[in-house]
Amino acid sequence: MKGKKLQKYVGIPMAAVSAVLAGGLLPGPALGQEQAPAFPSRPKPPADAPNILVVMTDDVGFAADSSFGGPIPTPNLDALAANGLRYNNYNNTAMCSPTRAALLTGRNSHSVGFGVISEEASPKPGYNSVIPDSGATFAQVLSMNGYDTAMLGKHHNTPLWEITSVGPFDHWPNGLGFGYFYGFIGGATNQFAPALYENRNEREVPQDDPGYILDTDLADHAIDWINMQHGVRGDTPFLMYYAPGSAHSPHQAPPEWIAKFKGQFDQGWDKMREESFARQKKLGVIPENAVLTPRPDAIPAWTSLSADQKKVYARMMEIYAAQLSYFDEQFGRIVDQLKANGQFDNTLILFIQGDNGGSLEGSPQGTVDEIARGKNHMPDDLQDQLAHLDDFGTRNSWNNYPAGWAWSMNTPFQWGKAIASHLGGVRNGLVVSWPGHLAGEGQVRSQFTHVTDIAPTIYEAVGIEMPEEVDGVKQLPLAGTSFAYSFTQPEAPSRHSQQYFELRDNIAFYDEGWLASTKPRVMPWDKEAPPAEGTPVEWELYDLSKDFSQSKDLARRFPGKLEELKAEYAEVADQYDIGVSREKKPVPRPFISNDQNHFVFRNSSHRYSRYGFPSMMNRTWTIKADIIVPADGSTDGAIIAQGSRLCGWGLTIENGVPIFRYNASIEDRDRTTIAASAPLSPGSHELTIVFDYDGGGKGKGADVEMRVDGQNVAQGRVPRTPGFLFVSEGGASIGRDYGTTLSASYEAPFIYPGAINQVTIDFPE
Known part of the structure; x- marks a missing residue:
């Protein structure tokens, strides 16, 4: 019987026979016909699909740049706006991580785990900092449709516990649909000594280049990738998401650019706000009947400040202006390259000037060391700022300007960053460029638009729809609405009619x-x-x-x-499910080192991320280093180092002498140096540091003991410690000190020339 059943399938491949008998269907030619073998084909974008360039700057208010009436010249954005469209009713979420999550996915930030920034994550789904598989990004969707994709700059949407050298990498840019990534992961970084990644691997900046700065580096890599993609697959459109750290703190810029703005802000924030308001009306980016809102009581009047305060605060604003203007120069290089390649006319550029309003986080007094003042509760005062005036804008400060300047950069609105209830926090400038596809180039559009509208607008411009499933996962509906209709319909009513805002109450x-x-x-x-x-x-x-x-x-x-x-x-x-539940006992985040009390590290060029290294804060610990001192007299280098001159700690050998350094902040009063009394002899040694924390809360002091080969050789006192964050480079390294070193007495990378067999870190059970 079986033989008779199979008779009619003679000559047909057995796989086909089995499928038919099982009631299945096979794709391809009819039964009995041969099918030519073929490789899987790559998906193809729709015909005439444009390149997509999405740009989002950081902590830039509505009235910062000249394109929207602000005092900071941005000629390259101005040129884009003159031939494109400016949107004066575009809104974000009031903070970086939530805005970026909504931008990438087209969903409201709470739907994709980002009701707050990643550093404030809690277990509640809307606040856990984990973008779900059901919230695919526009990079994933465009990749599925044949686009080449790249991201450069800031990525602030990876859960902290996943920022490790061993992943998981699902929420790194490569895991979210970007074929190429070059930039930093987290909220901010030092422009002169950034903690960088290329795809999933850390990258050190050139230690011997005194002119290095991140904004130039990002533009160089963007141009290189564009040229590479254009050469390899010139007929395929690309998506590039370009997100610089500018102009988030630390405010830093090349010294020659800072010099350009000397004296330009001596009139103060009140007068500057009036000047910007007048320019905005003249440009037409705000209506004639718009009202200039008054200064909040929490921000002092410029006329109430002392001469020293005015001197310091004006300098802070000069540096902020230099940083944003310098970024614009680098952005212009990217546009010039697109034009040189003949790609500009077929590129839709969505330039979002800020992920929220100007940052009020510098406090009414501003700061030379924002992390120490804010998160680590070590405030600086005017005398500290005067003493560090020459450090502003350099690698050796983490300055943020006074809240008065942020308020002025948000003209004509109330408040600023983090205040999601008011337009100063959520309203940003948006410029759209797409030659041949916009009506009334140079005009202003006033339709209500939101960050969730960016992804749907991209999909409509490309000619695709959001798929119902991505990688087998049913997708959340898009929250945004395409505003592509406004490209050619200046008077059309807004299609995004409702929107909620929620952040930190x-x-x-x-x-x-x-x-x-x-x-x-x-x-x-x-x-x-x-x-x-x-x-x-x-x-x-x-x-x-x-x-x-x-x-x-x-x-x-x-x-x-x-x-x-x-x-x-x-x-x-x-x-x-909006609303953070404040539990009396916070749920610990799932860091890989949570339940581990013993760590063994080897000498390596690898830099461990801040969250891929055991937390050394608010606890007692012991470090032992098994080293060999060379006989040739080359003894100096770092044994272990974490953080930077602004905030960090480490064990080094300098002039042959073991030295323990602890920098709780940029201030000399917060620096501790403990040194042995004699240099080490050649040969094997065991160096031990016992850090005995006081306990009783965060940021307390500690007694420190140094031992060499089991003998106590030095001791000292660290009066206070950072309770929350080692800033700047943040990560740790074995056998070297990268970037902004712990001390000015040596230069990076300060590699130890001898052998380091191992470094162990132990915490009490």
């Missing part, structure tokens, strides 16, 4: 021109302190269709409308 709900907003209860420079229990939530109401700058509170006039919007927000909050 600042809430707003937008509905067809109306905006309900909560009053800020915590200042951004006190971001780690939640509102005191029982602090009332006060709501405001604005009609943005008539009040561009959110200047006139209508809550008392239209209480019914306010209650309507509050009820709509409550429904949305329930839908997206």
Whole structure:
């Protein structure tokens, strides 16, 4: 019987026979016909699909650059805007990680785990900093449609516990659809000594190049990738996401660029705001009836400052301006290369000037060392700033300007970064360029748009749709709406009609021109302190269709409308599970070293990331280094080092003498040096550092003992420690000290010339 059944399939491959008998269907030719073998084909983009270049700068307010009436010249963006479109009603989420997650995915930030920045993640799904597989990025979607993809710059959407040399890499740029990545992972980095990755591998900047700066390096790599892709596969469109660290703190720029702005901000932030407001009206980027909102009481009037304060604060603004203007110069090089390649006319550029408003985090006084002042609770004062005036803008400071400048950079709106309830926090300038596809080039568009609209706009421009599944995972619906209609319809009504905003207890709900907003209860420079229990939530109401700058509170006039919007927000909050639960005992994040008390490291050129290395803060520890001192007299180098001159620690050998350094901040009062009394003799030695932490909370002091071959040779006291973060390079290295070294007494990479058999780190059980 079986033989008779199989008779009619004679000559047909057995795989086909088995499939037919099983009731399955096979693709390809009819049964009995031969199929020519073929390799799998690469997906092809739609015909005439454009290149896509998405640019997003960092901590740049609506009124910072000259394209939107600001005081900082950005001629390359100006040229793009003159032949493209400027959007004056584009909105972000008020903070970097949430904005970037929404940008990449086209979903609201809480839907993809980023209700807060990655450093503030909690287990609740909307705040866990984990982009789910159901929230595919535009890089993944365009890759599926045949695009070559690259990302350069800042990536602030990897969970902290995944930033290790061994991954997992699912939420690194390569894992999110970018075929090539060059940049840094985290919120900020030193422009002169960045912690860089190329794809999944750390990269050290040239230690012998005094002119190195990250913005130039990023542009060099972007141009190189564009040229490579154009040469290898010139008929295939590309997607490039270009996200510099500028102009996030630390504010840094080449000294010759800083010099260009000397004296240009001596008039102060109040006057600067008035000047920008006048320019904005003249340019037409704000309506004639727009109102300039008043200065908050928390920000001092410029006229109330002393001469020394004005001197320091003006200098801080000069450096910020130099950084943004210098970035514009580098961006211009990329545009020039596209033109030289003949690619510019077929490139859709979406240039988002800022992921949120200007940063208020520098506090009303500004700071030379923002991380020490804020996260590590070691504030600097005016005298500290005067002493470090020459360090501003260099590798040896982590400066951020006073909140008054941020407020001025957000003209004409209230507040700034982190205040999601007010336009100063969420409103940014957007420029679109796409030759031959825009009507009324040089015009301003005023349709309400949101960061979630970028991905849908890209898909429409390319001629594709968001797939229902990606890699077998059903996808979340897009939250945004394409604004490609506005490219040719200047007067068309907005299609994105509703939008919620929520960040750190600042809430707003937008509905067809109306905006309900909560009053800020915590200042951004006190971001780690939640509102005191029982602090009332006060709501405001604005009609943005008539009040561009959110200047006139209508809550008392239209209480019914306010209650309507509050009820709509409550429904949305329930839908997206919005609201961080503040647990008395925080759930520990799943770092790989959580339950490990003994670590063994070998000499290596590898730099361990801040989160791929055991945490040395707020605890007691012991380090032992088994080394060999060369007999030829070459003894000096780093045995182990973490962090930098601004904040870090390490064990070095200098002039043959073991030295332990601990820098709690940039200030001399926070630097501890403990040295042995004699140099080491040639041969094998065991160096031990016992760091006995005081306990009783974060950032406390410690007693330190140094031993050589088991004998106590030195001891000392570290009066206070960073309780939260080793800044700048942040990571650790064995056998060398990279970047901004722990001390000015030696230069990077300060490689130890002898053997380091192992370095062990032990924590008490």
